[in-house]
Amino acid sequence: MIMLVDADIHPAAMPKEIAARLDEPWRTRYEEFGYRVANPPMIYPRLTNGGNRLDAYPEEGLPGGDLDLMRAQLLDEYDVTYGVLIPLQSHGFGAVAPDFGQAMCRALNDWLATEWLDREPRLRSSLAITHESPEAAAEDIARYAGDRRFVQALLPTSGETTFGRAKYWPIYEAAEDVGLPVAFHLGGMENHRGAGWPSFYLEEHVWMGNLEAALAVSLICEGVFERFPRLRVVLVEGGISWMGPLMWALDDGFDKLRADLPHLSRKPSEYLREHIWLTTQPIEEPAEPRHLAWALEHTGMTDHIMFASDYPHWDFDNPRTALRDVPKELRAKFYGENARALYGLEAA
Amino acid sequence: MKVAVARVADFPPGERRIVRVGRRSIGVFRVGDRFYALNNHCPHQGGPLCLGKTAAWMTSALPGEFRLSEEDALVKCPWHGWEYELSSGQSYMRPGDAPVRGYGVRVEPGRALDGAATPEPPNGRVPGPYRAETFQVSVEDDYVVVDTSTATRQEGE
Amino acid sequence: MSAPMIDTDVHCAPASFEALFPYLDAYWREYITGGTVRIGPALGGQYPMGAPTTGGAPPATVEALRERVSGFAILTCLSAFDANRNPYYEAALTRAINEWLRERWLDRDDRLRASLTVPTSDPEAAVAEIERAAAHPGFVRVLLPVRSVDTRYGNRRYLPVLQAAADAGLPVALHAWGRVGNAPTATGFTHTYLEDYVANSQVIVQGQLVSLIAEGVFERLPSLQVSLLECGFSWLPALLWRFDKDWRGVWREVPWVKENPSAYVYRHFRLTTEPAHLPRDDRHLAELLEMARASDVLMYASDHPHDHGDGGTRLLAAVSEADRAAILHDNAAAHYGLDV
Numbered sequence: 001m002i003m004l005v006d007a008d009i010h011p012a013a014m015p016k017e018i019a020a021r022l023d024e025p026w027r028t029r030y031e032e033f034g035y036r037v038a039n040p041p042m043i044y045p046r047l048t049n050g051g052n053r054l055d056a057y058p059e060e061g062l063p064g065g066d067l068d069l070m071r072a073q074l075l076d077e078y079d080v081t082y083g084v085l086i087p088l089q090s091h092g093f094g095a096v097a098p099d100f101g102q103a104m105c106r107a108l109n110d111w112l113a114t115e116w117l118d119r120e121p122r123l124r125s126s127l128a129i130t131h132e133s134p135e136a137a138a139e140d141i142a143r144y145a146g147d148r149r150f151v152q153a154l155l156p157t158s159g160e161t162t163f164g165r166a167k168y169w170p171i172y173e174a175a176e177d178v179g180l181p182v183a184f185h186l187g188g189m190e191n192h193r194g195a196g197w198p199s200f201y202l203e204e205h206v207w208m209g210n211l212e213a214a215l216a217v218s219l220i221c222e223g224v225f226e227r228f229p230r231l232r233v234v235l236v237e238g239g240i241s242w243m244g245p246l247m248w249a250l251d252d253g254f255d256k257l258r259a260d261l262p263h264l265s266r267k268p269s270e271y272l273r274e275h276i277w278l279t280t281q282p283i284e285e286p287a288e289p290r291h292l293a294w295a296l297e298h299t300g301m302t303d304h305i306m307f308a309s310d311y312p313h314w315d316f317d318n319p320r321t322a323l324r325d326v327p328k329e330l331r332a333k334f335y336g337e338n339a340r341a342l343y344g345l346e347a348a
Numbered sequence: 349m350k351v352a353v354a355r356v357a358d359f360p361p362g363e364r365r366i367v368r369v370g371r372r373s374i375g376v377f378r379v380g381d382r383f384y385a386l387n388n389h390c391p392h393q394g395g396p397l398c399l400g401k402t403a404a405w406m407t408s409a410l411p412g413e414f415r416l417s418e419e420d421a422l423v424k425c426p427w428h429g430w431e432y433e434l435s436s437g438q439s440y441m442r443p444g445d446a447p448v449r450g451y452g453v454r455v456e457p458g459r460a461l462d463g464a465a466t467p468e469p470p471n472g473r474v475p476g477p478y479r480a481e482t483f484q485v486s487v488e489d490d491y492v493v494v495d496t497s498t499a500t501r502q503e504g505e
Numbered sequence: 506m507s508a509p510m511i512d513t514d515v516h517c518a519p520a521s522f523e524a525l526f527p528y529l530d531a532y533w534r535e536y537i538t539g540g541t542v543r544i545g546p547a548l549g550g551q552y553p554m555g556a557p558t559t560g561g562a563p564p565a566t567v568e569a570l571r572e573r574v575s576g577f578a579i580l581t582c583l584s585a586f587d588a589n590r591n592p593y594y595e596a597a598l599t600r601a602i603n604e605w606l607r608e609r610w611l612d613r614d615d616r617l618r619a620s621l622t623v624p625t626s627d628p629e630a631a632v633a634e635i636e637r638a639a640a641h642p643g644f645v646r647v648l649l650p651v652r653s654v655d656t657r658y659g660n661r662r663y664l665p666v667l668q669a670a671a672d673a674g675l676p677v678a679l680h681a682w683g684r685v686g687n688a689p690t691a692t693g694f695t696h697t698y699l700e701d702y703v704a705n706s707q708v709i710v711q712g713q714l715v716s717l718i719a720e721g722v723f724e725r726l727p728s729l730q731v732s733l734l735e736c737g738f739s740w741l742p743a744l745l746w747r748f749d750k751d752w753r754g755v756w757r758e759v760p761w762v763k764e765n766p767s768a769y770v771y772r773h774f775r776l777t778t779e780p781a782h783l784p785r786d787d788r789h790l791a792e793l794l795e796m797a798r799a800s801d802v803l804m805y806a807s808d809h810p811h812d813h814g815d816g817g818t819r820l821l822a823a824v825s826e827a828d829r830a831a832i833l834h835d836n837a838a839a840h841y842g843l844d845v
Contacts, residue, residue, distance in 0.1 A: 054426030195712030411721035
């Protein structure tokens with residue numbers, strides 16, 4: 001039986017579950033004002049069942065809110081060895097006023113630990129942090145470092161500024177210090193400078209690949225990996241096949257534009273291969289299956305690609321079928337070995 | 349094997365029932381005064397097809413135009429949204445989409461996989477490579493009855 | 506006797522406003538002089554004069570061009586790309602550039618064609634300029650910066666511009682860079698030119714391509730063609746795989762999209778060969794060219810004076826003779842309706 005690690009599962013807490021874990025004044029503040037971050041589904045409704053599998057709605061609560069249902073539909077159904085939780089609510093909590101956000105992130109982490117990690121040994125989790133308040137986030141990365149069931153610190157792809165910026169470096173420093181990867185998942189506050197605002201969810205969804213690529217460019221060009229040579233970064237849910245072409249463009253550009261990049265000592269593709277991990281969902285499905293094999297080889301990063309289901313979202317990838325076009329010799333790596341190595345999971 | 353699903357009077361239009369028949373799960377739908385039954389299994393990736401929302405045919409000649417037919421005619425798989433015609437189980441894809449590779453099935457517009465002619469689908473959509481299993485439904489003595497022996501079935505693989 | 510090469514992207518620019526003054530009335534001459542308005546490729550940080558990729562100033566005269574570029578070429582003048590927000594200034598400037606192109610370039614060298622420059626902040630003014638000037642046979646496309654204002658080009662507000670281009674029988678050409686002011690990346694400004702270089706060409710163009718298709722522009726304007734200039738192409742296969750797959754799931758949001766998005770791309774879009782950001786490995790290169798359907802979609806461009814490295818040369822050396830002919834001549838001839 002091969003090891004199956006699902007690197008992207010979305011739990012969802014009801015507001016009352018968060019409120020119950022907040023002290024005052026945060027509890028009243030949360031109950032009266034909530035958090036006011038313009039996240040993507042507000043602007044681009046997910047069209048299909050609110051963005052989830054229709055059958056993943058539990059009797060009470062939200063999709064991804066019921067452990068028993070998650071066991072039935074995912075962990076047991078597919079013999080998942082380990083699953084990594086990515087709580088997208090942290091994208092909103094992490095962008096509000098610093099103390100308030102820290103309280104909410106801690107409440108979310110507490111909920112994750114008690115309702116999920118304590119109850120289900122197969123699960124690991126991403127740590128909710130106040131990404132827009134990096135000092136507080138660094139504090140919490142250190143605070144939770146003793147609980148290695150939190151396997152990575154979570155940020156969104158859209159912040160107030162680009163994530164390579166020095167503003168966010170305290171997070172990377174703290175993560176590197178404790179040996180924790182940082183993961184960027186699609187989401188955060190919706191932003192469309194540059195190319196301009198799209199009209200449709202379809203466009204926004206396609207743009208997600210571009211967002212992860214742009215984020216990688218920012219991390220490279222701002223010198224994050226020079227400053228934090230042991231930092232490991234996971235780009236979740238942005239696809240994979242754009243990575244090869246991005247490397248070629250960045251290396252060509254680096255060659256010519258080196259005088260503007262005195263802080264970089266290596267080619268961009270080297271940083272990408274060493275520091276970046278990718279998840280498979282939504283796996284690309286070219287009309288010619290061998291094109292996927294080519295695109296994977298072009299990345300030179302097949303040791304850094306990890307299977308993800310994205311349960312309970314509508315476009316989730318079924319582990320049994322999603323990797324059918326991935327060359328056989330890579331499947332064990334994608335399904336589990338690469339994640340095991342990154343997250344330090346014990347072999348099944 | 350015939351299975352009584354519900355009294356007609358207890359099965360209003362727009363509703364569905366899921367019934368277990370042996371190892372099978374079958375979804376029975378009522379649209380207006382007609383009943384349809386499909387196997388509760390999406391040939392695409394095995395999702396519980398009959399839990400999905402039903403939908404009407406939609407056409408659009410130009411951007412901004414959204415023309416829905418009156419009645420629901422399709423069921424959308426609750427996972428990836430593949431759409432199957434209730435009456436035939438035939439999946440319908442977007443116009444111009446080539447049959448998914450690996451199935452060795454050549455699909456021609458206007459023909460279902462078993463060779464029977466199908467009406468020209470709205471919006472020029474062509475049949476896809478999947479077909480959900482359908483069953484005969486009848487009304488007998490005020491009961492909605494599904495006959496599991498009359499499965500029409502042709503899956504791509 | 507093989508068909509001549511068509512160079513689909515050659516830059517030219519007035520050396521200074523002096524060259525445009527004959528085409529600007531007294532008010533604008535004073536506006537420019539009094540306001541010390543600047544013009545030039547380095548404006549907005551687009552092409553820093555010393556950057557190796559910039560290659561120096563573009564030729565300012567036909568004579569200067571012909572010392573460097575021979576043969577049939579399509580000119581691109583980007584001098585209005587970073588025009589300020591005064592819509593009347595932008596209209597006057599773009600008109601002046603078009604007149605300068607006509608009189609100082611097209612009328613003096615019959616092996617040259619040009620991109621028609623239009624305002625971007627006011628679609629009505631853009632339509633007016635297209636209607637005024639597009640009939641001149643020397644203008645073979647309508648030029649727009651790949652960075653639009655606030656929304657993407659598929660948005661309804663741009664429809665009149667695209668319609669006017671289609672009515673005039675001209676492709677619309679999206680060229681790298683454009684109006685600064687808003688950040689070049691979705692989330693903010695950058696510190697390095699490399700980030701700008703990648704963002705302002707290859708990343709933003711993908712959003713524009715998706716927008717034009719998702720908004721059904723080609724259903725409204727089935728004859729419209731789009732050139733993507735200096736935006737690269739190696740990103741294309743990955744984008745189309747994602748676009749086709751995503752559309753399958755949410756097609757009801759855009760029910761006027763009647764085919765695979767990639768089908769629209771092959772029918773309506775052409776891309777230029779510079780920059781060609783390619784894998785170093787020759788087998789990977791051959792694979793990329795197959796995945797990208799290079800011989801179907803690419804049109805040769807020197808992108809003079811810009812220098813993106815040896816990718817363009819490697820590309821042409823890697824394809825068959827027939828594919829080379831398509832890239833060097835046939836695709837552009839068909840796309841622009843050129844009898845060359």
